[in-house]
Amino acid sequence: MKIKSIDTASLLIAGSATVISIGAGILNEADGWIIVGISLVTFVLTGLIARAIIKKFVIYKIKPIYQVVLSRNIKTSELEEALAHKTNLIEEVGEDLSNYAERNRREILRLQENERYRKEFLGNVSHEIKTPIFNIQGYILTLLDGALEDETINRKYLERSEKSIDRLINIVNDLEEISKLESGSLHLQVETFDIVALAREMVDAIEMDASKKGITFQIGPSNTTHPPILVNADRRHIGQVFVNLLVNSVKYGREGGLTKIVFIDLFDKIMVEVSDNGIGISQEDVPRVFERFYRADKSRSREMGGTGLGLAIVKHIMEAHHETITLRSELGKGSTFSFTLPKA
Numbered sequence: 001m002k003i004k005s006i007d008t009a010s011l012l013i014a015g016s017a018t019v020i021s022i023g024a025g026i027l028n029e030a031d032g033w034i035i036v037g038i039s040l041v042t043f044v045l046t047g048l049i050a051r052a053i054i055k056k057f058v059i060y061k062i063k064p065i066y067q068v069v070l071s072r073n074i075k076t077s078e079l080e081e082a083l084a085h086k087t088n089l090i091e092e093v094g095e096d097l098s099n100y101a102e103r104n105r106r107e108i109l110r111l112q113e114n115e116r117y118r119k120e121f122l123g124n125v126s127h128e129i130k131t132p133i134f135n136i137q138g139y140i141l142t143l144l145d146g147a148l149e150d151e152t153i154n155r156k157y158l159e160r161s162e163k164s165i166d167r168l169i170n171i172v173n174d175l176e177e178i179s180k181l182e183s184g185s186l187h188l189q190v191e192t193f194d195i196v197a198l199a200r201e202m203v204d205a206i207e208m209d210a211s212k213k214g215i216t217f218q219i220g221p222s223n224t225t226h227p228p229i230l231v232n233a234d235r236r237h238i239g240q241v242f243v244n245l246l247v248n249s250v251k252y253g254r255e256g257g258l259t260k261i262v263f264i265d266l267f268d269k270i271m272v273e274v275s276d277n278g279i280g281i282s283q284e285d286v287p288r289v290f291e292r293f294y295r296a297d298k299s300r301s302r303e304m305g306g307t308g309l310g311l312a313i314v315k316h317i318m319e320a321h322h323e324t325i326t327l328r329s330e331l332g333k334g335s336t337f338s339f340t341l342p343k344a
Helices: 008-026 029-070 076-083 089-144 151-183 195-211 235-251 298-303 310-320
Strands: 190-194 216-219 230-234 258-266 269-276 325-330 334-342
Touching: 089 151, 151 310, 190 195, 195 216, 195 235, 195 258, 195 269, 230 235, 230 334, 235 258, 235 269, 235 310, 235 334, 310 325, 310 334
Parallel strands: 216 258
Antiparallel strands: 190 230, 258 269, 269 334, 325 334
């Protein structure tokens, strides 16, 4: 319900007309105008005093509300000064309260989203960690129950325990890395380097794993020698970006597949694209692939030993460089990750 303010000017005019009419009817002209004048002044003063009293009363009533809105104690004189310029007090105070309610609503939604994200994150961490721990526990208990003396079993179980321990170490290392990136405590060591040479170096590092699936790498339009491209960035962390993207392409690539690394000139930047012809990602999963622990194919990802943090780390590294990374993908046809870096 909207409360309309009283039009003081209209009220004064109507009152004045009434006083003039009465005065003119009962008095002679000179005395009548004197009384009319006195009455008019009295009426105006009474109206102004009444208006001031009403405003004081309204301010007194809304003061507790404004203290809640501003989250602090406020003096009456301070509130009067703040509201002095408002022509329609009730309506503008209502607008202030509506804005306050809307801010609170958005803040509550943000807190609810953070709480949901926190619960999901803790659930994912506990799930990722307990799987290798239970595996290690099972292998050790089996060995202690007598399998330790069986040479056909003991070595195999110890090797499996080692793999589970390695997975735990990888999870802890990735969590530590992403924590540094998110907190802003990581200081980039920006330098000038050849991005093409770095790509070849990272390809060489994982080529053995790729060869097990018959996956080959191609740098540039063809495998001919690509000219150097100098960029300004943190070489070690951009190398980590390459490794995570290349490992990802191997994990989800087809047997005998191909992974390409292409460099595109964009004026003052270089766009790097890492694409594969693997299983691809559905459109509903594309927006979430950079979330921590998010897996498009959960069972297969865990089977391959991934921590679920690789792409989240890639995203944070690019954001630390004030650059972006995007994904284009089609289920069954492959994926392409693109990121930019400034030219040297």
